[in-house]
Amino acid sequence: MTIVFQPKPSRPAPSNVVGPAAWLRQNLFKDIPNTLMTILGLYIAVTVVGWVLNWAVFNAVWDADNRRECLDMVGRSGACWPGVAKWLPNMIYGLYPKDQVWRINLGFLALIVWMIPLWMGGVKSKVAIGLSAVLLYPFLASYFFLGGSKGVVWSALIALGLSGFVWVWATAICERVTGLSVGEWIGRRFAGATEDVKQKRVRQIAALLLFLVCYGVVSQWSLPGVRTQLWGGLFLTLVISGIGITFSLPAGILLALGRRSNMPVISLLSTLFIELFRSVPLITILFMFNTMLPLFLPEGTSVNQLVRAIVAVCLFAAAYMAEVIRGGLQAIPKGQYEAAASLGLGYWQTTTQVIMPQALKIMIPTIVGNFIGLFKDTTLVSIIGLFDLMNMARAVGEDSDWLGLFIEPFFVVSLIYFVFCFAMSSYSIGLERKLSAGRDR
Amino acid sequence: MAITDSRSSTSPPERSGLAKAFFDARIRSIVFQILTLAGVIGFFWWLVDNTITNLAARSLSAGFGFLDVSAGFGIGFTLISYTEGDTYLRVFAVGILNTLLVAVVSIVFATILGLLVGLARLSTNWIISGVARAYVELLRNTPLLLQIIAWYFGVFNLLPRPRDSVVLVEGFMLNNRGFYMPGPVPQDGWGLVVAAFVLALIGAITLYKYEEARRDRTGKSFPAISSGIAMVILVPMVVFLATGSPMEWTMPVLQGFNLVGGISVPPSFCALIVALSAYTSCFIAEIVRSGIQSVGKGQLEAAGALNLPANWTLRRVVLPQAMRVIIPPLISQYLNVTKNSSLAIAIGFPDLVSVWMNTSLNQSGRAIPIVAMTMAFYCIVSLSVSLVMNRYNRSVQLKER
Numbered sequence: 001m002t003i004v005f006q007p008k009p010s011r012p013a014p015s016n017v018v019g020p021a022a023w024l025r026q027n028l029f030k031d032i033p034n035t036l037m038t039i040l041g042l043y044i045a046v047t048v049v050g051w052v053l054n055w056a057v058f059n060a061v062w063d064a065d066n067r068r069e070c071l072d073m074v075g076r077s078g079a080c081w082p083g084v085a086k087w088l089p090n091m092i093y094g095l096y097p098k099d100q101v102w103r104i105n106l107g108f109l110a111l112i113v114w115m116i117p118l119w120m121g122g123v124k125s126k127v128a129i130g131l132s133a134v135l136l137y138p139f140l141a142s143y144f145f146l147g148g149s150k151g152v153v154w155s156a157l158i159a160l161g162l163s164g165f166v167w168v169w170a171t172a173i174c175e176r177v178t179g180l181s182v183g184e185w186i187g188r189r190f191a192g193a194t195e196d197v198k199q200k201r202v203r204q205i206a207a208l209l210l211f212l213v214c215y216g217v218v219s220q221w222s223l224p225g226v227r228t229q230l231w232g233g234l235f236l237t238l239v240i241s242g243i244g245i246t247f248s249l250p251a252g253i254l255l256a257l258g259r260r261s262n263m264p265v266i267s268l269l270s271t272l273f274i275e276l277f278r279s280v281p282l283i284t285i286l287f288m289f290n291t292m293l294p295l296f297l298p299e300g301t302s303v304n305q306l307v308r309a310i311v312a313v314c315l316f317a318a319a320y321m322a323e324v325i326r327g328g329l330q331a332i333p334k335g336q337y338e339a340a341a342s343l344g345l346g347y348w349q350t351t352t353q354v355i356m357p358q359a360l361k362i363m364i365p366t367i368v369g370n371f372i373g374l375f376k377d378t379t380l381v382s383i384i385g386l387f388d389l390m391n392m393a394r395a396v397g398e399d400s401d402w403l404g405l406f407i408e409p410f411f412v413v414s415l416i417y418f419v420f421c422f423a424m425s426s427y428s429i430g431l432e433r434k435l436s437a438g439r440d441r
Numbered sequence: 442m443a444i445t446d447s448r449s450s451t452s453p454p455e456r457s458g459l460a461k462a463f464f465d466a467r468i469r470s471i472v473f474q475i476l477t478l479a480g481v482i483g484f485f486w487w488l489v490d491n492t493i494t495n496l497a498a499r500s501l502s503a504g505f506g507f508l509d510v511s512a513g514f515g516i517g518f519t520l521i522s523y524t525e526g527d528t529y530l531r532v533f534a535v536g537i538l539n540t541l542l543v544a545v546v547s548i549v550f551a552t553i554l555g556l557l558v559g560l561a562r563l564s565t566n567w568i569i570s571g572v573a574r575a576y577v578e579l580l581r582n583t584p585l586l587l588q589i590i591a592w593y594f595g596v597f598n599l600l601p602r603p604r605d606s607v608v609l610v611e612g613f614m615l616n617n618r619g620f621y622m623p624g625p626v627p628q629d630g631w632g633l634v635v636a637a638f639v640l641a642l643i644g645a646i647t648l649y650k651y652e653e654a655r656r657d658r659t660g661k662s663f664p665a666i667s668s669g670i671a672m673v674i675l676v677p678m679v680v681f682l683a684t685g686s687p688m689e690w691t692m693p694v695l696q697g698f699n700l701v702g703g704i705s706v707p708p709s710f711c712a713l714i715v716a717l718s719a720y721t722s723c724f725i726a727e728i729v730r731s732g733i734q735s736v737g738k739g740q741l742e743a744a745g746a747l748n749l750p751a752n753w754t755l756r757r758v759v760l761p762q763a764m765r766v767i768i769p770p771l772i773s774q775y776l777n778v779t780k781n782s783s784l785a786i787a788i789g790f791p792d793l794v795s796v797w798m799n800t801s802l803n804q805s806g807r808a809i810p811i812v813a814m815t816m817a818f819y820c821i822v823s824l825s826v827s828l829v830m831n832r833y834n835r836s837v838q839l840k841e842r
Contacts, residue, residue, distance in 0.1 A: 027567040034566055041568035045575075076599075265474040269481060279823035280816050281780035287798050288816070291808045295495045296488045376584035383586075383787055390587050397594065406594040414583045414591070421582035 055079055056411070066401040083402035084409050091392045091409070094232020100147075103223065104235050107144035111137060114165060117172035124175055129168050134246050136164030143218075145239070148225025159215040166210060228306040232387035234416065240310055240388070241375045247314040248374065249367070252321025257351065259322065260329060270322070277319035282380050285312045290384045309381045317374050324366045328359035361435055368428035372421045389413055492809070503809045508533075514800060516791045518707050532801055536793035537818060543713055543782040543792060548775050550718035555725025562730050573726070581723040586784050588720055593712035593788040600708070603700050612692050614700065620711050621693035624704040630687035637680040638673070645669030709790035717778055724774050732767035733759065765837045772830050776823050793818060 016022055028038045059078030061070045070080035084091075093101050114133050117123050140161030143150065150158065167182070174182040186206050187199030231239070258270030277285065289312040293303050332355055340350040360367070382391035393409035396402055462468045496503055508530045515525050520538040523531060561573035580588070598617060600607065606614040612623040645668075652665035681687070693703035736759050744754040786795035793815060802811045 027565065030565070037564070037566050038568050041566065041572045045568070045572055263470050263474050265478050269477065275824070276816075276820065279776075280819040281783040281794070283783045283786065283794055284798060284812070284815055284819065287794070287802075288812045291802065292812060295492050295808060298491050299494055299498060372582070379584040379586040380784070383784075390584065390590070393587075394590065394594075407591070410587060410591045410595065414587060417584055417587065418579065418582045422578065425582070 067403060067405050079408050079411070080402075080405060081408065083396055083399075083405045084412050087392070087396045087399070087402075087409065088412075090233060090395075091389060091413070092234045094236055094387055094392065095230040096226060096232070096235065097224075097230070100224065100226060103144045103147070103226075107141045108238070110140060110144075110165065114168055117168055120172060120176065122176040122179075123172050125171055125181060129171065132164045132168055136161045138243075138246075140165065143221075143223070145231070146225065146228075147223035155215065155218050159211060159218045162214040162218055163207075163210045166214065228304055231306065233392045234389045236306075236381075236386065237375075237378050237389045240306075240313055240381060241371075241378045243310050244313040244317045244374050244378070245371050248317035248321040248370075251314070251318035252325050253356070255318060255322035256325035256329060259326060274319045274322050277316055278323065282312070282316050282377055283383060285316050286380060286384050288312070305384070306386065309384060309386055313374070313378065313381070316377075317370075320370055320373075321367070324363055324370055325359065327366065328363035329355065331362055332358055364432050364435065365428050368424055368431075372424050375420060375424075376417065389416065501806055501808075503807070505810050507805050507807050507810075510805075512801065512804065514804065516796055517789075518710060518791055529801055529805065533793075533797055533814065536791065536796040539785075539791055539796070540779070540782050540793040543710070543717070543785065543790070544775075544779040547714055547717040547721065547778050547782065550714065551721035551725055551774075551778065552771075554718060554722035556729055558722055558726035559729030559733075562726060563733060577723040577726055580720055581727075585716065585720045585781055586787055589712060589716040589784055590787055592716045593709060596715075597708035597712045603695060603698060606695075606700065612690075612703070614693060615711075616700070617708060618699060619705050619707040621700050621703050621705045623690040623692050624702070626689045626691055628687040628689060630684035633684055634677050634681045634687065638677040641673045641676040644676075645672050648672070707790065709785065709788045712788055713782065713785050713790055717781060720781075721774055721778050724777075725771065728767055728770045728774065732763040735766045736762045768837075769830060769834060772826060776826055779822060780819065 012018075017026075029035045055077065056079050059074050061073050061078060061080050061082065064070045064073070064080065064082045067080060067083060070078075070082070089098070089101075093104055096104060111133070114129075114137055117129050118126055123129070138161070139157040143154075143158045143161075170182045174180060174185050178185055180188070183203045183206075184199075187202050191198040191202045255270050255274055258266045259274060261267050261270070286309060289308045290305070293308050293311075297303065336354055336358070337350065340354045345353065378388060379390045382388050382394070387395070390413055393413040394406070396409040397404055397406040399405075492503075509528045511526050512529050512532045513525055516523055516532070516535055518539065519535045520542060521531075521535060523535050558573050558576060561569050562577065564570045564573075597615075600615055600617045603616045603618055606616040606621070608614050614621045648669055649665045652663050656662050691702045693700040693705065695701075740758055740762065741754065744758045749758070782792055783794040785792040786799060789795070798811060798815045802808055805811070
């Protein structure tokens with residue numbers, strides 16, 4: 001007869017270490033100093049939150065025609081929201097003509113729709129879709145935002161943007177449904193399963209057709225031009241930081257590779273550029289480009305102020321990104337280079353297939369941190385006179401109806417910045433966890 | 442036959458001289474470098490050429506001759522005496538000193554605040570660490586410029602008039618003209634106190650070095666740090682009392698519509714310091730937290746196994762290892778404070794960028810020398826700091842065998 005070992009079920013933990021009461025005791029009231037700290041912390045939290053709620057909600061004025069009325073009603077003890085509400089469209093779109101604002105909305109909606117396939121399951125060409133968003137979307141967006149007359153080349157570029165959009169969604173749907181890339185699917189559908197040359201020709205014809213149709217569509221569009229002087233608010237902030245972010249990553253990668261290169265001239269030039277731009281404040285670079293770009297360019301060329309600011313932001317961001325990437329490159333062990341060399345990979349193959357994917361992966365939190373910094377730094381363009389989100393908020397207090405109304409618009413703008421930055425940093429933490437899941441086993 | 446065939450197929454194909462050179466990595470690299478250099482030089486040549494033409498067209502000059510010309514504008518807050526008739530060079534000096542003052546004061550406050558918040562975030566008390574986390578997340582996710590402007594327009598500009606000043610402590614007052622505090626006026630014999638302080642400091646450092654050497658030699662210990670601190674405080678105090686307290690204070694007093702006497706700083710300075718310190722303290726808190734968390738648990742257990750007392754564990758085990766992680770990013774935060782102090786221009790505090798790159802540039806029109814001098818100042822500061830940093834890093838790096 002066999003005796004099978006039957007373990008007794010484990011006894012529950014003692015009642016004084018589980019449950020909410022134990023948690024409170026352990027975390028908040030362990031000993032006397034700890035209890036005092038808890039009380040102090042609670043006091044601070046309750047006071048601050050209570051004060052903010054009182055000011056922003058309970059004591060606030062929601063309906064008034066000017067600041068005088070607000071002050072008469074509650075004085076300074078409550079917020080005066082009507083002023084902010086009246087200025088909110090300006091704080092988001094700047095002075096963009098009101099009947100054209102749909103173009104901004106459509107432009108950003110297009111970007112979101114463009115990126116959706118990146119989060120869809122079953123889509124394989126995510127890198128190509130991401131690249132297309134970086135390389136082709138700007139043509140489409142710039143026409144939406146700028147408008148005005150367009151020549152043949154300009155139209156062709158916009159058509160390229162539109163066809164990129166169509167291609168992204170064709171790819172996404174095709175890969176999800178059939179598991180084949182859209183080119184393969186068209187090739188098989190119209191040229192049979194095997195013939196390689198014929199398939200290729202079919203694919204080329206399809207691409208050409210797509211482009212021609214898009215060109216036809218684009219040439220029918222005519223949007224009135226909107227001068228960049230009218231751009232402002234959150235829209236301008238997003239444009240400047242978006243361009244800065246998309247430029248800084250590739251430029252930073254090149255600069256970092258340049259700095260680590262064993263060609264002395266390249267390494268020296270990259271180092272000089274990086275150190276110069278990193279050691280001076282952004283505001284001096286903005287000032288420099290603002291005052292000196294007209295001197296540097298040939299006589300008679302005038303550069304738009306927005307372009308000057310964007311150039312300054314891009315170069316500044318690239319120098320910072322370069323140091324981040326370099327940190328990632330330095331963390332790659334030498335064995336990786338040797339392994340790549342022993343497989344016979346050349347410089348570019350080693351860099352793009354072996355080193356960069358690993359370096360970028362380790363640096364994701366820092367890279368996103370840099371993006372957040374850049375997004376916050378775009379507020380500096382207000383100093384050289386562009387009406388970004390922050391400058392618009394400041395303008396509220398200079399409106400004759402709302403004279404002196406500063407805290408309320410700043411509060412709203414801080415919330416907007418906080419939501420954007422906090423979302424970015426939370427997303428990066430999530431991404432980091434997802435990517436490191438395979439590594440830290 | 443077969444053998445010779447395979448050999449000939451693996452040997453590199455015969456190429457002419459030019460093609461050979463093209464595929465030679467060394468030659469390719471040299472050619473590439475020469476082309477890049479030529480491109481960069483050409484680009485700068487083009488810039489300089491354009492600039493010279495433009496300057497000539499606007500009849501401007503790029504020289505430094507304007508530096509000893511009278512600037513002719515006033516500056517609201519200066520550390521050295523300055524009048525409207527002084528030269529541009531003096532304006533430059535005033536700007537540099539104001540920038541450095543803002544940087545140093547903010548660094549001191551930000552470090553203290555950051556250390557406190559960082560330790561609070563490490564607390565096992567859920568409420569305390571939660572409050573600290575909220576502070577950090579709120580402040581570091583909003584732009585610094587916004588914070589500076591909000592402090593200036595939302596707080597320091599709305600303070601009462603000098604007549605109804607907010608009195609913090611006797612002699613320390615806040616109003617919409619700025620912050621006022623008692624000013625020290627050294628009397629005869631103050632030099633002796635300073636000399637005593639310097640001597641005591643040197644003595645304390647020597648004592649510490651001696652104690653360290655003796656402990657290494659004999660193993661006997663002696664409380665050098667606490668006795669050193671006592672020396673640095675007590676000796677100057679004794680001299681101060683012995684020479685009959687050679688220091689008097691001038692109090693700010695209301696005279697007409699304004700406070701007179703003592704030391705005063707404008708509201709823009711207060712807003713700048715508060716905003717910069719609060720903003721930077723978040724980053725410092727995170728640096729402190731990650732530094733202390735980076736010391737492995739095993740280190741603490743090992744110290745416990747050796748039965749080291751708690752303050753030794755902290756001083757000899759945790760801090761030296763945490764410092765290695767903390768110091769480099771901390772210094773780069775200090776550099777950031779120095780650079781961020783340039784945002785003073787938004788609220789009209791006369792720092793280097795505001796007084797030099799803005800006012801002086803607009804007045805004199807000498808864009809090139811002024812921009813070059815400003816950039817040179819910031820470059821010198823950060824390059825010299827990073828030079829010191831690199832030496833420090835080399836000295837604390839783990840010595841790997």
